[in-house]
Amino acid sequence: xxxxxQSPKYLFRKEGQNVTxxxxxxxxxxxxxxxxxxxxxxxxxxxxxxxxxDFQKGDIAEGYSVSREKKESFPLTVTSAQKNPTAFxxxxxxxxxxxxxxxxxxGDGTRLxxx
Amino acid sequence: DQQVKQNSPSLSVQEGxxxxxxxxxxxxxxxxxxxxxxxxxxxxxxxxxxxSIKDKNxxxxxxxxxxxxxxxxxxxxxxxxxxxxxxxFCAASARIAQKLVFGTGTRLLVSP
Numbered sequence: 001x002x003x004x005x006q007s008p009k010y011l012f013r014k015e016g017q018n019v020t021x022x023x024x025x026x027x028x029x030x031x032x033x034x035x036x037x038x039x040x041x042x043x044x045x046x047x048x049x050x051x052x053x054d055f056q057k058g059d060i061a062e063g064y065s066v067s068r069e070k071k072e073s074f075p076l077t078v079t080s081a082q083k084n085p086t087a088f089x090x091x092x093x094x095x096x097x098x099x100x101x102x103x104x105x106x107g108d109g110t111r112l113x114x115x
Numbered sequence: 116d117q118q119v120k121q122n123s124p125s126l127s128v129q130e131g132x133x134x135x136x137x138x139x140x141x142x143x144x145x146x147x148x149x150x151x152x153x154x155x156x157x158x159x160x161x162x163x164x165x166x167s168i169k170d171k172n173x174x175x176x177x178x179x180x181x182x183x184x185x186x187x188x189x190x191x192x193x194x195x196x197x198x199x200x201x202x203x204f205c206a207a208s209a210r211i212a213q214k215l216v217f218g219t220g221t222r223l224l225v226s227p
Contacts, residue, residue: 044217103161
């Protein structure tokens with residue numbers, strides 16, 4: 001079955017610690033995205049990548065970093081510079097925009113909490 | 116600056132009746148609109164989309180209507196079922212921007 005796998009499902013971070021959230025897709029999608037959801041809010045875009053070895057900042061990129069070394073993988077690092085990291089993090093992918101407008105498909109998320 | 120707004124945080128409907136979820140947008144460059152359904156602790160699931168060249172798209176019990184002059188779209192679910200109880204997000208994109216903008220969601224409760 002094709003899909004998007006996020007791991008771990010739950011993650012705890014100590015103050016001053018960097019943590020990395022994994023996102024893997026086997027849909028052969030070119031584009032991948034990271035969102036953050038806070039209670040009562042919509043999804044806010046952190047970073048996105050349209051192609052391997054290239055990525056752009058979204059609306060709330062401060063305190064986060066990403067890499068896109070392989071088409072199927074788009075890990076997100078939450079750095080110690082992110083002062084309010086507690087949230088539900090969602091990874092998504094879609095076909096490239098050269099195919100026209102395409103829906104994004106989501107993983108089941110990682111809930112990050114601060115110890 | 117909230118470009119996509121869902122002004123109703125919640126909606127309650129009886130099983131078998133119609134559910135109507137609304138969404139307003141401000142950016143006239145948006146040309147693609149989507150609805151997602153989300154259960155707690157899961158990722159959103161794509162439901163239905165519509166291009167700005169259309170005013171209606173139907174898929175089974177789900178129909179999306181787009182009113183470009185009013186910058187308004189709605190999702191109709193007929194008939195509503197208890198399994199439809201979830202949070203529904205509308206989203207919009209402008210191809211030039213190559214990213215989705217999400218509303219804050221409407222929680223739908225369908226009671227038996």
